[in-house]
Amino acid sequence: MSDRPTVVEPLEPADARLLELLRAALREQVPAPGPVIAAGRAAYAWHDTDIELALLSFDSTVDELTGPAGVRAPLVPPRALTFVGPSLTVEVECADGILVGQVLPPGPGTVTVVPAVGGPVTVDLDDVGGFAVQPAPTGSFRLEVRAGERTTRTDWFRV
Numbered sequence: 001m002s003d004r005p006t007v008v009e010p011l012e013p014a015d016a017r018l019l020e021l022l023r024a025a026l027r028e029q030v031p032a033p034g035p036v037i038a039a040g041r042a043a044y045a046w047h048d049t050d051i052e053l054a055l056l057s058f059d060s061t062v063d064e065l066t067g068p069a070g071v072r073a074p075l076v077p078p079r080a081l082t083f084v085g086p087s088l089t090v091e092v093e094c095a096d097g098i099l100v101g102q103v104l105p106p107g108p109g110t111v112t113v114v115p116a117v118g119g120p121v122t123v124d125l126d127d128v129g130g131f132a133v134q135p136a137p138t139g140s141f142r143l144e145v146r147a148g149e150r151t152t153r154t155d156w157f158r159v
Contacts, residue, residue: 039116039140051144052152054085079159083143085152090145094159099136101143103129109147116140116156 011019060080078095090111092101103109106129112122115137123131125147136159143154 035117042114042116050151052085052087052150054083054088054090054145054152054154056081056155056157057084058082081157081159083154087150088145088147088152090143090152090154092143092159094136097135099133099159101131103131103145103147105129107147109145112144112146113137114142114144120144 058081060077078093081092083090083092089104090101091104092099094100099113101111103111103125106127107125109125109129110122111125111131111133112120113133114120116139121133121137123133125131140156140158142156145152
């Protein structure tokens with residue numbers, strides 16, 4: 001280390017103003033909104049290591065080719081998604097404010113819509129593994145399918 005004193009040159013007025021703004025921003029502590037905190041905790045919480053994960057294998061907004069260009073704008077088709085897990089497949093479609101789907105292979109069980117913000121909604125599977133949720137969830141959510149003794153969870157998605 002040197003015994004020489006450190007020379008500090010005066011700051012330009014614009015640099016001094018910027019430094020003061022940065023100091024003020026760091027002093028100000030604004031808490032994150034409650035929904036942001038809840039979504040963060042839900043996304044990263046360790047819930048259950050025995051739950052199977054169903055991975056997205058098809059998304060109609062990415063995987064389907066658009067039709068030929070025409071004079072008129074085409075109708076917007078429903079969004080369709082397919083999630084494949086080790087023991088089941090979940091097909092989901094959303095149109096006109098309704099989320100409909102089917103779990104394959106069919107059997108008794110439930111589907112729970114778990115939104116990032118808000119409370120879950122659970123519906124029963126019908127005889128062919130079908131389900132409907134109205135109104136369709138808004139924002140990010142995932143599905144939890146309970147069929148027999150197994151639970152399968154999709155990743156977070158939006159429709």
